[in-house]
Amino acid sequence: MNKSVDIIIPTYRPDESVVYLIKKLLKQTYPIHEIHIIDTETGIFPKKLKNLSDKIRISKIKPEQFDHGGTRHEGAMQSHADIIVYMTQDAMPVNEYLVEELVKAFDNEKIAAAYARQLPNSKCNVIERYTRAFNYPEQSRIKSLKDLETLGIKTYFCSDVCAAYRKSVYESLGGFEEKTIFNEDMIMAAKIIQSGGLVKYVAEAKVIHSHNYNCKQQFQRNFDLAVSQVEHPEVFQNIKSESEGMRLVKNTMIYLIKIKKPWLIIKLILQSGFKYMGYCLGKKYGQLPMWLIKKCTMNQRYWEKMD
Numbered sequence: 001m002n003k004s005v006d007i008i009i010p011t012y013r014p015d016e017s018v019v020y021l022i023k024k025l026l027k028q029t030y031p032i033h034e035i036h037i038i039d040t041e042t043g044i045f046p047k048k049l050k051n052l053s054d055k056i057r058i059s060k061i062k063p064e065q066f067d068h069g070g071t072r073h074e075g076a077m078q079s080h081a082d083i084i085v086y087m088t089q090d091a092m093p094v095n096e097y098l099v100e101e102l103v104k105a106f107d108n109e110k111i112a113a114a115y116a117r118q119l120p121n122s123k124c125n126v127i128e129r130y131t132r133a134f135n136y137p138e139q140s141r142i143k144s145l146k147d148l149e150t151l152g153i154k155t156y157f158c159s160d161v162c163a164a165y166r167k168s169v170y171e172s173l174g175g176f177e178e179k180t181i182f183n184e185d186m187i188m189a190a191k192i193i194q195s196g197g198l199v200k201y202v203a204e205a206k207v208i209h210s211h212n213y214n215c216k217q218q219f220q221r222n223f224d225l226a227v228s229q230v231e232h233p234e235v236f237q238n239i240k241s242e243s244e245g246m247r248l249v250k251n252t253m254i255y256l257i258k259i260k261k262p263w264l265i266i267k268l269i270l271q272s273g274f275k276y277m278g279y280c281l282g283k284k285y286g287q288l289p290m291w292l293i294k295k296c297t298m299n300q301r302y303w304e305k306m307d
Contacts, residue, residue, distance in 0.1 A: 003103055005164075006034045006081035010071050011089045013044045019052070024093045026053055030100040036075050040066050064301065069176035069184035072160065076167070076175055082106075084167055086160040086185075087207075094119065094206035101205035102164040111142065112169035112197040113189055116162035116205035124210040127268055130255050132210055134248055140203040145193050153241040158189035158199055162207045169197060181302045183228035190235040218271050219278035220298035226282025227297075245275070 007025060011018060014037075025035055037058045039045060050058060059078075061071065076084050083103060098116065105114035117136045120129045135157070147155045163185055173191045176184040189199045213221065229236040249272050256264045278296065285293055294303055 002031070003082040003106060004033045004080075005030065005083045005085060005099060005103060006036060006079040007032055007085045007087060007099075008036045008038065008072060008075035008079070009087050009089055010066070010075075011037055011039045012066075013042050014039065014046060014049070014089055015044075016046060017092075018089050019046050019049055021087075021089065021092055022049060022052055022056065024096075025099075026055070027096050028093070028099045029096050030103055032099060033081055034079070036078065038071055038075055064305070066301065067179055068182045068299075069180035069187075070178035072184060073176040073178055076165075076170060079167065082167055083164050084170065085162070085164045088161045088209070091118075091161045091207040091209040094208060098162070098205050098207065101202055102162075105164070105200040105202050106166055108142075108198065108200075110196075110198045111200050112166045112192045113158055114164045114200040114202050114205070115158045115160075115185075116207050117201070117203045118159065118161060118209045119206055120210040121208050123212065125212050126256070126259075126261060126264060127252060127271065128210055128212055130252050131248065134251060136201075136203070138203055141201045143193065143199045143201070145196070148239070153236070153239045153244055155193060156186050156190040156199075156235065156239075157201075158185045160185040161209050162205070177232075179305075181224050181227050181231070181297070181299050183225065183232075187228070187232055187235055190232075194235075215271055215274040217298065219274040220296060222275045222278035223282035223285075223296040224298050226279045227285050230283060230285065242276075242279075245272075245279075 022035060025032060032055060035056050037049070037056065039058060039060055040063050041060050049056065072086055083106060085099065085102060102114050102116060105111050118132055120132045143151065143155050169192065173195060176188055180187065192199055249268065252268055253265055256262055256268065281296055290303065294300060297303060
């Protein structure tokens, strides 16, 4: 019997690209029961979205209500599907087989989560293009508790840019944390693996998704990453992520030399320095005044709720 699938997409100021995304999802080979768009109200929303299909459901929330974990969890609690697929509004399916490839992973009853490969868009810079290839290789992989020795923190890696979850397991583990700065996907993957379940990286399921972050944005994102790790010691306390970051930097340097663009190493070192500074400061966020935290974070609203 086919597993039923719902897709949940949080949106903020959606434009025509979201209309295109929904059209691509409606053409998937695997039948989708419902596409639930959870829109943060800003007054900007393409009217044509509502009329694309009767499979589309639109919910509205206030900006102050949005939370990376909580909003997605609320969407899950409103779903009756066997499989929940989360996507971001800037992720674009490469072809019509995205959902089919993700759902295939769940033929293995022990797999509770599966996430897609992210490919760079046409405007992606050289360094970020390599980072995508580093984090999302051509080979699929199933991850379990035994991989901690070799993969370290990447054992728990998962991305809600495009990820699917077995609803029954998701619920049994309590779902996403309802208050998270971000990283709800990785925290959930850790819960799954620590409980004896499996997480699959599905290289055959592909989306176009990348960012050309500047140094300030790299700093802010890694500040928030560190905050999420400090707030969840049950997942991250005994696992170091710095070594994985160093491996990425070294491999990127080798790649830049190989493609005869060694001058980009200066940019790489600068960006990596900002990443590391943001990460180190985020680890000590509890010692920082709120005004400074708000300068360092990418997620202002998370901290405004604490004031």
